[in-house]
Amino acid sequence: DAKTTQPPSMDCAEGRAANLPCNHSTISGNEYVYWYRQIHSQGPQYIIHGLKNNETNEMASLIITEDRKSSTLILPHATLRDTAVYYCILTGTSYDKVIFGPGTSLSVIP
Amino acid sequence: NAGVTQTPKFQVLKTGQSMTLQCAQDMNHNSMYWYRQDPGMGLRLIYYSASEGTTDKGEVPNGYNVSRLNKREFSLRLESAAPSQTSVYFCASRHLGYEQYFGPGTRLTVT
Numbered sequence: 001d002a003k004t005t006q007p008p009s010m011d012c013a014e015g016r017a018a019n020l021p022c023n024h025s026t027i028s029g030n031e032y033v034y035w036y037r038q039i040h041s042q043g044p045q046y047i048i049h050g051l052k053n054n055e056t057n058e059m060a061s062l063i064i065t066e067d068r069k070s071s072t073l074i075l076p077h078a079t080l081r082d083t084a085v086y087y088c089i090l091t092g093t094s095y096d097k098v099i100f101g102p103g104t105s106l107s108v109i110p
Numbered sequence: 111n112a113g114v115t116q117t118p119k120f121q122v123l124k125t126g127q128s129m130t131l132q133c134a135q136d137m138n139h140n141s142m143y144w145y146r147q148d149p150g151m152g153l154r155l156i157y158y159s160a161s162e163g164t165t166d167k168g169e170v171p172n173g174y175n176v177s178r179l180n181k182r183e184f185s186l187r188l189e190s191a192a193p194s195q196t197s198v199y200f201c202a203s204r205h206l207g208y209e210q211y212f213g214p215g216t217r218l219t220v221t
Contacts, residue, residue, distance in 0.1 A: 034209060043114075043200050043212030044153070087152065093207040096141045096160040099169065102152040 003027070004088045006104045012082075014110050018075040022088030025069045031092045033064060035073045037084040038103070044087060047073065078108045112136055114213035116201050122219045123191045131186040131216050133201030142184035143202040143210065144168075144176060146195075153200060159184055160206075191220045 005023045012018040024033065032051050036044040048055055048062045050071070055062045061074040075082055087103040117132045135142065140161050145153040145168075155168030159178040173195060175187045184203075188195060196219050202210040 036210075041147075041198060041215065041217075043202070043214055044210070045212070046209035049209065085152075091207075096158055096206060097155070097166070097168065098143065098158070098202075098204075098210060099155055100145070100153040 003090050003099070004101050006086070006088055006101060008102065009105045009107070011107050011109055012075075012078045014080060014108050015077055018073075018078040018082065018106060018108070020073040020075075020086050020088075020104050020106065021070065022072070023070045024088070024090055027068050027090055028092065030094060031090040033062065033068075033071045034089050034091050035060070035062065036087045036089070036100075037082075038087070039081075039084040044100075047086075049091070078106075080108050080110065082106065083108045114201055114203055114211050116199075116213040116216050118216060119214065120217045122221065123188075124221055125192060127191050128187070128189050129191065130188075131199055131201075131218075132183070133185065133213060134183045135201075135203040135211070136182065137203060137211065138181070139203035139205050139211075140181070141204050141206060142178065143204075144174075144184070144186045145200045145202065146170065146197040147200060147215075148197050156186065156199075191218075193220045196220045 034049040035047040038044045064071045085103040143158045144156040157176040199216045201213040204210040
């Protein structure tokens, strides 16, 4: 079973920040939080990942709580092209099995 | 550098027929994965391979077999296709500790 829980769907107005939450209360010390997104029926695309510090790249920011039990993916200025399903998953450095949950379907509204 | 490639892109099978889905990666990754995605659902792990010569079951392995032919290639075989196996199949690869890279998918319909 997936070790993360996400809301099934969210809406965001175009140009506003999209904040996608993820709960991972059973995260282990060596597990990273990874975010992917899937646009239409394409293969998922990597967005960002982190261990315990906040991270930012050209696509998004990742905020991880101090206890590491939850995180938030932030798309700072959502566009229509950000409409997709977003997956939050845990990936360890010492094992290979990677399980996806159902994700959050984000709709960016004009 | 093509990344992860999958063949075929589309396939229609009759119930009971067999087929092999092919996947190859040119990134020298150790780990490779097969997922299926049913309409409106998330990805479910079928099988994965941590390295050449090893394979392990995922969440939904029944009705499938896999072969890690070499470091580049990881194939998925349906011995006797069933309508319940109608799905989109994604292959992925990664280095341990890094992100996964996904192929474009194979859309399989079993009638």
